[in-house]
Amino acid sequence: MANEESRGAPIRALIVNTDDMASMFADLERLRNSDFARKWHSFPTTKEDIQATLKEIGVDGVEHKQYYITDYETSVPALRDRLPVGADIDEINHLAMRIEVVEKAYGLETFAAVMESGRHCESLTDIINVTENMDCFYLQPSYSAEMYGEFLATMAQDEFGGVIERLEHSPDPDMRELAGYITRLESHFDSAAYGRELVQAENGVFTDSGYLTEINPGEYVDLYSGRHDVEYPVFAYPEREPTARPSVMDKLAAAKEAAEKQGSERTGHPSKSHDAEL
Template sequence: MISAYIGNLGKYNEGILAVEPLRFPASTEEVQAVLSKIGVDGIRYEEVFIADYETNVAGLRNHLGEGESIDELNYLASLLDGLDNGQKAKYEAALSLGEYTGSVKDLINLTQNLDCYEFYPEVQNEEELGRYLIDECGALDVPEHIKDYFDYEAYGRDMFLNTTSDFAGGGYIENNGSPFMEHYDGEVPEEYQIFSYPDEPRHSILEALKQFREAPPPEHGKTAKAATHEER
């Protein structure tokens, strides 16, 4: 549900653009493969940035920045993958309210607090809202003989203006006043932690050190000649 274009920040600051896509949810091996391609080895280059995003969750891209945590993005994508179509539509609509969208932490908690919202699919305007609330939800008892004269639009407008709500995501979304619970406190569960530098560069350095230690000492004769030359 989320693809991020991962870049090498050190190279970018040197005027070199090294970027590769990574689709979430991802594995540690997939992260390491991307880091290898862009030259982030954890030694010379350690920092990454996110150049761009692609996602099939409407409105989500607007709330993701270039400095997001790879692990948090993986956790968010995993939670989004677990939503059914109705929950996904409600989540997209809730994003438009902008209440819990300031960070990936908020976006993660939003996936786990969808019961704080009422979502009416296909309700697109104030008149449709008024009719839905009265005819389907029984919000107001309108006698049958005056229904043809009742101003559903005015009623819908009054409800819209006096609630935290929006027409978005293919319907009408409203905060129902239930307490928003912080299920995620910023500590990514271990099973979603995937960021790891590639192993290969570290192995090559260890191998180089091993070869240096095992290399034979220089020949005595050449050392002696060098010393004689220095004495002159």
């Protein structure tokens, strides 16, 4: 489970130190306890936060250089199962930033519907491109073919109801007869069959968020083509601890000891420090 600090983030990823995980399998006790270097991390993130997480799990860029994302939690239904394990940190961060942009501009219902539909979701690159093409999707509040057919029939009644009413009150008996014929047809209207026909024609799909269709598919453009298109890279190994510098006194003592040693080697006599020991 992710920790409480990660709640509310578009994406949470479980980052594992793969070198330490490999050593775990050589230690049965650690394997039983699942005690190896891993941590949930929230995205979007910053370079400093990534460095802190990598430092905590022991990915230092020197002895341990490899990490692996093994699991996800997301704020978007169906997205978790679309995200690939072993993904790149910078690309996951880029997607999380794009999701925040989509949420502010459109809300997440349509994006969630696309994720559930499985369209344009074959890879992480595809998913990022969905966030760049939200104007190409349309979501309606219908959840079955029958509901969709009834919805469209109701819209038609609202639009043409006045026409039928005028026909019913027309002084022309033929027009009144036509109105009666239309009314009888309405009573036999098969909304489910009508809905199925339209779904097939529109290449739509029903999701938990509603009825999803693609509009102007010719305008769908792949703007993202890979890691080189990441706008704000955040991955960085932890900064190495600076090596302690010797003090001036340490340097003087070392220089004195070296000089005494060199002098004793030339004369064949022990240095003063050795005389003192004797």
